[in-house]
Amino acid sequence: MQDPTNDAPFAFLAGNEAGGLLILGDHASNRVPPPYGDLGLPAAELERHIAYDIGVETLVRRLAALTGAPALVTRFSRLLIDANRGEDDPTLVMRLSDGAIVPGNAGVDAAERQRRIERFHRPYHAAIAGLIDRMIATGTLPAILSVHSFTPAWKGVSRPWDMAILWDSDDRLVRPALAAFRARGLTVGDNEPYDGALRNDTLYRHATARGLPHLLIEVRQDHIAEAAGAERWAETIAEVVMPLLTRPEMRQAAFFGSRAGGLDRAKNG
Ligand SMILES: [Zn+2]
Numbered sequence: 001m002q003d004p005t006n007d008a009p010f011a012f013l014a015g016n017e018a019g020g021l022l023i024l025g026d027h028a029s030n031r032v033p034p035p036y037g038d039l040g041l042p043a044a045e046l047e048r049h050i051a052y053d054i055g056v057e058t059l060v061r062r063l064a065a066l067t068g069a070p071a072l073v074t075r076f077s078r079l080l081i082d083a084n085r086g087e088d089d090p091t092l093v094m095r096l097s098d099g100a101i102v103p104g105n106a107g108v109d110a111a112e113r114q115r116r117i118e119r120f121h122r123p124y125h126a127a128i129a130g131l132i133d134r135m136i137a138t139g140t141l142p143a144i145l146s147v148h149s150f151t152p153a154w155k156g157v158s159r160p161w162d163m164a165i166l167w168d169s170d171d172r173l174v175r176p177a178l179a180a181f182r183a184r185g186l187t188v189g190d191n192e193p194y195d196g197a198l199r200n201d202t203l204y205r206h207a208t209a210r211g212l213p214h215l216l217i218e219v220r221q222d223h224i225a226e227a228a229g230a231e232r233w234a235e236t237i238a239e240v241v242m243p244l245l246t247r248p249e250m251r252q253a254a255f256f257g258s259r260a261g262g263l264d265r266a267k268n269g
Contacts, residue, residue, distance in 0.1 A: 007033060012070070013073070020135075020250070021241075024128065027056060027074065028060060029052055060073050060147050086199060087117055128202070146202060163223075164191075168258050169256040172254070203216055
């Protein structure tokens with residue numbers, strides 16, 4: 001899947017821009033391009049959940065194919081820079097992740113942080129903003145579906161959820177989606193294992209601040225690490241989400257604010 005001559009910081013999967021759905025994979029890739037080498041980490045660390053959301057790229061590609069929606073996925077590891085953080089977030093470049101020290105990040109100063117923002121973070125977010133502009137211009141308001149995955153165990157404790165829905169304040173898609181996934185017998189975390197209110201994250205910037213309905217789904221990684229599992233989950237998610245998009249409340253911008261607060265958009269670009 002990786003083309004060594006392709007240095008783009010994201011992949012764009014073209015789709016129906018008037019279809020009312022945009023899919024995002026912020027942590028889809030564990031790619032670390034030159035000159036960053038392996039960030040000083042053993043190869044095995046770059047295959048772990050700390051480097052990316054295992055299974056998400058396959059899941060997003062399958063979801064895009066099933067729904068016809070356009071999608072954007074990152075092509076850089078979150079260990080380089082975390083696409084789902086605001087530019088001002090202190091955890092944008094992590095020096096330590098789940099017990100692993102990241103040697104390649106130890107000496108990151110303001111200039112290097114800025115270099116990574118400009119090479120990876122900003123182009124991805126500019127692509128999202130531009131695509132949303134085009135989708136709105138079709139006359140159909142897009143809903144945004146953000147796909148992540150979480151590790152089955154954290155600090156030695158198993159996690160009981162098959163999947164999770166993380167959200168801030170806009171519950172338009174959240175409540176019916178929670179009910180529909182649970183009706184299928186799935187154990188669904190409601191803002192567990194993480195709280196979805198994260199200052200200036202991807203969904204704040206591109207959905208909350210623009211009044212767009214949105215849904216952040218996390219799938220437990222053992223369900224989607226193999227392609228067959230990711231494809232089954234793509235079918236389930238498409239079956240749950242697509243009927244909800246026809247509801248009238250999804251077709252109008254509505255502003256719910258954020259429990260985490262947020263920068264004004266002029267500052268954050
Ligand atoms: Zn993620």
